[in-house]
Amino acid sequence: MRQITEQEAAGLKTVVGLAVKAVGGGAIFQGATRVLAPELSKYASRADERHMPIDVAIDLDRVSGEPSVTRHMAGLLGYDLKPRERAPGVMPDAQAMASATSECLDVFRVWAEALADDGEISHAERVAIQREIQQAIRALTDISDQIGRAR
Incomplete structure (x- = not known):
């Protein structure tokens, strides 16, 4: 017998x-x-029994910058989700800045490559561009x- 109620599943x-x-x-x-x-929309549809896999939920919470799905699941189990205390940080070094710059440049590289073929952006190319944007x-x-954490 399932442990999650219909109301809890609908809320999730x-x-x-x-x-x-x-x-x-x-x-x-x-x-x-x-x-x-198309699959993502099914995870929000009450007409579909399937729920979002936990690895996809982690991706979603990370992209949003807010653990809303994980927090809701913790609440269903009777727990509160609280952020860890953050240790004071240091300013990013040159390597971190170079890495971020490279990620940003990758967005425009993939975009330009997509347009160079035929002047149009296919679905697969859009997905690749979006992936690069998320990494940046x-x-x-x-x-x-x-x-923000630096002293």
Whole structure:
């Protein structure tokens, strides 16, 4: 017998749907995870029994910068999710800045390569560009976090 109630399952689907919308929708988020947009929409649909796999939920929480899905799951289990105390950080070094710069340049490289073929961007090329954008966002977010913690 399943342990999750119908109401809990419906609530989880609602949280997943809101989180996907918050990151720009399935078409955007699919570039940062292993699942494509049509499948992502099923995870928010009460008409479909399937739920978002935990690795995809972690991707979603990381991309959003807020552990909304994980926090909701913890709440269903009777736990509160609290952030760890952050140790004071140091300003990003040249290597971190070079890495972030490289990630940003990758966005434009992949975009230019997609256009160079035929002047159009296919679905697969859009997914590749979105993936590069998400990687650049992560790199810039890491640097931003380091700057925010620096003393």
